Amino acid sequence: xxxxLITATDHEATEQQENDxxxxxxYTTCPECDGQICVVEEHGERTCRDRGLVLDDGEIDxxxxxxxxxxxxxxxxxxxxxLVTELMHDKGLSTIIGWQDKDAHGNxxxxxxxxxxxxxxTWNERFRTKNPxxxxxxQAFGEIDRMGSALGxxxxxxxxxxxxxxxxxAEELLPGRSIEAMTTASLYAAxxxxxxxxxxxxxxxxxxxxxxxxxxxYRYLAQELELAIETTxxxxxxxxxxxxxxxxxxxxxLARNILEIGKAQNVHSGKNPAGLAAAAVYIVARLANxxxxxxxxxxxxxxxxxxxxxxxxxxxxxxxxxxDR
DNA sequence: ACCTTATTCTATCGGAT
DNA sequence: ATCCGGTAGAATAAGGT
Numbered sequence: 001x002x003x004x005l006i007t008a009t010d011h012e013a014t015e016q017q018e019n020d021x022x023x024x025x026x027y028t029t030c031p032e033c034d035g036q037i038c039v040v041e042e043h044g045e046r047t048c049r050d051r052g053l054v055l056d057d058g059e060i061d062x063x064x065x066x067x068x069x070x071x072x073x074x075x076x077x078x079x080x081x082x083l084v085t086e087l088m089h090d091k092g093l094s095t096i097i098g099w100q101d102k103d104a105h106g107n108x109x110x111x112x113x114x115x116x117x118x119x120x121x122t123w124n125e126r127f128r129t130k131n132p133x134x135x136x137x138x139q140a141f142g143e144i145d146r147m148g149s150a151l152g153x154x155x156x157x158x159x160x161x162x163x164x165x166x167x168x169x170a171e172e173l174l175p176g177r178s179i180e181a182m183t184t185a186s187l188y189a190a191x192x193x194x195x196x197x198x199x200x201x202x203x204x205x206x207x208x209x210x211x212x213x214x215x216x217x218y219r220y221l222a223q224e225l226e227l228a229i230e231t232t233x234x235x236x237x238x239x240x241x242x243x244x245x246x247x248x249x250x251x252x253x254l255a256r257n258i259l260e261i262g263k264a265q266n267v268h269s270g271k272n273p274a275g276l277a278a279a280a281v282y283i284v285a286r287l288a289n290x291x292x293x294x295x296x297x298x299x300x301x302x303x304x305x306x307x308x309x310x311x312x313x314x315x316x317x318x319x320x321x322x323x324d325r
Numbered sequence: 326a327c328c329t330t331a332t333t334c335t336a337t338c339g340g341a342t
Numbered sequence: 343a344t345c346c347g348g349t350a351g352a353a354t355a356a357g358g359t
Contacts, residue, residue, distance in 0.1 A: 199354070212326075219356080270331070270356095293345065304334050309347065 136179065140165050143183045150206045151198050153191055161190035164221070173224050177217055180209045185217035195232060234259050234268060237277035237301075244300050245292060251284040258283060258319050265318040271311065278303040279311035283319075 148158035285292035
């Protein structure tokens, strides 16, 4: 493919080109369109705007990768899975270095052992001099693991934290900030994303830094990495609550409908999604005469009665206006 | 780094079915 | 008599200056 790189300024400025030039996108000629400027580059691939033909997808997509995190589990698994091996790899190396100390103890060792030892030294040297950031990462991962286990956070969650931290290093967000604060913030964000949130106060108790730096680091991190801290969809809680409270399928469908309407009317912004789901369950139980008291729902969902009350009134309000039975 | 705002929780009480 | 709805005050988290 002989592509000629042409800047947009070389050509008549159509409206589209004017628009694209500001975003500094590169154009090439598309063989299909015979020299016309129809190719746009985005998300690491060049596509022909007219035919949707992908010309080159060899580049790295630097787009946000966490947006689909809570929505599509399959995607989540594959991404995290690939990156975990990177984490494990580091850990493996650090173990090898640890073994080296024992061998260098002065006792005479067999030539074969000496050979092994030499190999280890070589690797250690390469490892250490090659990338000074690696040591930083190693220490950070150790911290993440320590705090994660202290808080009872599951493995995938710690791995996500590791990935986040790696990104902060890659994007050079660290200078001027303590490593400890950043690792804690990464773990905090990861815990949120995995629906196993812990309060900042709890994190403070296991971290070696104060609450404020953690908070600052977290905000900085969320902003710079464009983390999608999108509130999880209330519908995700619905099935669990419905089965726990033995609500009929019919009622559950209605509850889903109510939640959808609520979302469309922006009732959910800033609210606890679990609270909304619990409220929806309460509503349908009442509508269907399947008697559930607020106290029962509150018990099963760990949402306070007060919250259920306010949410269910808000939901009913918009459902009365926009709900087409 | 400090202050403000919004949300949720506990505790409590009057009112309704 | 139990359940519901409202309120006050505290704790917490997120955003803004």
